Amino acid sequence: MRIPVIAGNWKLFKTIGESVALVDDLKPLVANIHGVEIVVAPVFTALSRVCDVVKGSNVLLAAQDCYWEEEGAFTGEVAPRLLKDAGCSHVIIGHSERRQYFGETDLSVNKKTKAAIAAGLTAIVCVGELLADREAGQTFSVIEAQIQGGLAGLEANSLRHVIVAYEPVWAIGTGKTASDAQAQEVHAFIRQLIVSLFNQSVADAVRILYGGSVKPDNVKGLMSQPDIDGALVGGASLKAESFAAIVGFDS
Ligand code: PGA
Numbered sequence: 583m584r585i586p587v588i589a590g591n592w593k594l595f596k597t598i599g600e601s602v603a604l605v606d607d608l609k610p611l612v613a614n615i616h617g618v619e620i621v622v623a624p625v626f627t628a629l630s631r632v633c634d635v636v637k638g639s640n641v642l643l644a645a646q647d648c649y650w651e652e653e654g655a656f657t658g659e660v661a662p663r664l665l666k667d668a669g670c671s672h673v674i675i676g677h678s679e680r681r682q683y684f685g686e687t688d689l690s691v692n693k694k695t696k697a698a699i700a701a702g703l704t705a706i707v708c709v710g711e712l713l714a715d716r717e718a719g720q721t722f723s724v725i726e727a728q729i730q731g732g733l734a735g736l737e738a739n740s741l742r743h744v745i746v747a748y749e750p751v752w753a754i755g756t757g758k759t760a761s762d763a764q765a766q767e768v769h770a771f772i773r774q775l776i777v778s779l780f781n782q783s784v785a786d787a788v789r790i791l792y793g794g795s796v797k798p799d800n801v802k803g804l805m806s807q808p809d810i811d812g813a814l815v816g817g818a819s820l821k822a823e824s825f826a827a828i829v830g831f832d833s
Contacts, residue, residue, distance in 0.1 A: 586805065587745055587789050587812035588829045589621035589644060589706060590819025591674060601628035604822055605635050611826035612640065619812070620829050621672050621706075622819070626660055633669025644672035644706065647680060650693035652701075662694075662701030672704045674814075676732060678751045688731025695732060699743045706745045706814065707732050708793070709772075713752035721750075722771055729775050738780045746772055746790045747814040753794025755816060762803045765792045769809035798827035805831050 596604065601624040612620055623644035624632050633643050645668075649659035665673055675698060676691035691707060698705040709728035711721045725748070733744065748768050750760050760768075769790045776785040792804050793814030804810050818824040 584787065584789050584811045585617060585619055586832075587619040587621060587791055588825075588831075589623065589672070589674075589747075589791065589812070589814050590825050591623050591646065591677070591793075591814055591816050592625065592819060593646070593679070593816060594625060595820055596624060596628065598628045598631050601625070601632050602635055604820070605632050605641060607822035608826060609636070609639050609641060611822055612829050615640070615826075615830050615833065618829055618832070622825075623672070623674055629665070629668040629670060637669075642671045643669050644674055645670050646674050646677065648673050648675070648694055648698055648703075650690075650697035652697075662698045662703050665698075666701050666703060670703060672706055672745075673698045674706045674708065674747075676708045676728075678708060678710050678749055678754060682751070688728055688734075691728075691732040692734050695744065696736065696740075699736075699740050704743045704745060706747050706791070708747045708749055708814070710749040710751050710754075710794070716750065716752065721768065725768060725772060726775060729772060730779065733776075733779065738784050741776070741780055741784045741788055744788060745812075746776075746788060747793050748772060748790060749793035749814060751794075755795070757795050759795045759797075759800050759804075760792070762807050765804055766807035766809055769807065773809050796828060798824055801828045801831040 621642045645665045648662045675694045680686040695705045711724040715724045789811040791812040796813040
């Protein structure tokens, strides 16, 4: 019932030319894969050129961040409507690297999420615990605070434009993946939280992605879990073959 989403987060990698080449390689590899929402998130400077290349294909475009104001004296920021203008349908918000290095908070995640939805984008809202949180037995309380704060004040209707990404920080870029059971446990917890914050039908419909060292050889196990609806992929999205293999987890 929930259409799976496989999203590639290219982070701070690739020039415009390299981004175009990657998506050019990717398109034919995924052209025959149906029933999966395929998203790539290049750096800002490559968005509009990549948009030209993916037009008419089954590959959708995301930005890696946005600001919450529509315009104004906000040097260096990019508004959701400008992302839309550049061809984006999605935007990643609150990635752990932004929380860790750029002062992103649940409050800024919340403002950005609302602004993104208002501009007609789908927000991929990221949450995840640190290793220290997990070791202290605080995974669920950390996730609860991030979900509550990040989605505060949203109408139940708006959740149609939200995808949640659970990315345990200790699994990002480390080669350590959460086990299928560890990921499923948190995904089920997030879905229950969404029942209590919104309602059952919203929770049944919302896609919850797993992220953190997702690779072609572990995606199948993760995707077989009942509450895992897709993946947010970093490292393995930088090569067309490995990303296409993840997108084709079901084939
Ligand atoms: P990774 O990154 O797949 O390289 O662990 C995931 C992410 O940061 O979204």
